[in-house]
Amino acid sequence: MTSNQGIHTQSLCPICLSKIEANMYEEGENTYMHKECSEHGKFKTVVWRGEGIKEWIRTKERAYIKNPITELKMGCPYDCGLCSSHRQHTCTALIEVTSRCNLNCRFCFADAIESKNEDPSLENIQLQFERILKVSGKCNIQLSGGEPTLRDDLVDIVAMATTFGFPFIQVNTNGIRFANDEVYVKALKNAGLKSIFLQFDGTDDKIYKQLRGKALLELKKKAIENCHKHGIGVVLVPTLVPKINVYNIGDIIRFGMDYSPTVRGVHFQPVSYFGRIPNEPKDEDRITLPEVMDYINKQTNDMVSLTSMQPPGCENSLCSFNGNYLIEGDILKPITKRSCCSSDVKKAEVGANKAKAFVSRNWSYQKLIEQEKLSDWDKILDALQNNTFSLSAMAFQDAWNVNLERIKDCCIHVSTPNGNLIPFCMYNLTNQEGRSLYRDSMVTSR
């Protein structure tokens, strides 16, 4: 709801996770979320640094879930599973196949290194695939963790997803095993792996040492080369942290273009704050979506225009942006253009279907066919398949900036061992002491 009072929504208390009213007000060029818990006091967090938040928001005709799993008892966000008040279908279902990891990162959704949980069994994963298929149909699948490649039977899991008929299967990885074990990479490809979401924080080892504890750039390059050899698409996924790697945004994009068509694009993730945090994160520890767009524009010397980056058609407008480009020489030529008016009401279901198709088409990699054998139209299709490059970002929510309107519109759902689907940010969100509403309660039923 928008008024001169600001944008009204509901949020959570970062201390007790009670549902509280929240308002987003523009102050100067920036927009802040204000909220107050009757027990724990007032909170104010920056959510948008830059003008035009109201112009950015797209109105959508909601797409309620046809087969809700959980009953509506306490209201959003306490009945996730999904419940009947959820307003968007699953675009990507994510399964955490392990909580073990071979890195000890400063920023991690999963708190993986400390985990002593057992990996879900193949039987349990099969049940999860069956449930996803029943509730969400043939959506895109992301296998995540922890570090999924610590499982030798990841190949069997990918093969299982392929057998179920899921069209796009992606692994979320730090790339270490993709760099060191080519036999494994080949087996994943043969099992049906289309793409990897490669943790890639920068083009300078200084960044990896700060964020991941060691130099990793050479390993990342090797992982990309092995994906190239075996026809697996790569999406570079930098976690953007103020004062650490924001300066490197332009170089990350140029690095990705150099490795195109294997690298299909860059997907930025501004840092969010989960797990046990001694002090409330400060506004200076955050980078918001309009700032990411601004840095992309400036650090590519205007090659990537601001208007080529647009709000999403699938998830809530405040969750992400995306732009699609054709690589011509060393230039990115935009295919997308931000619409000048936001008055059209778009159907959320249509947005979800387009997003699924886009991800499947643009984040996969098919080896090039000889150009002479192609008709003009086939050449264009080949260029769209192999010369396109996408730039996007997704702003995850934490207990300080969570907006329940965004949670209800979420299309990325974490599948749990007991067969529920939880909106991604709700699954990962913790209070200041590291307590979660959903992640912790999922451990028992493996």
Place this chain on the structure above:
Amino acid sequence: MKDELNITNKWICDKCQESLVLEKVKVRYLEGNFEVELLKCPTCKMVYINDDLALGKMLEVEKGLEDK
């Protein structure tokens, strides 16, 4: 290409009564610009696109260009 030339001879522009010829035509959809060979009237420049192309390859290209 031989078949396409045969097709060329079969189509005549109704308005100008000229035989259509295969020519490179500029095509634009969203922000994408491409050149493709299409049947075109040499006088009024009207282009002919048959059902198979409109609902086949051309539709595939449109979908490929459409945003998320």
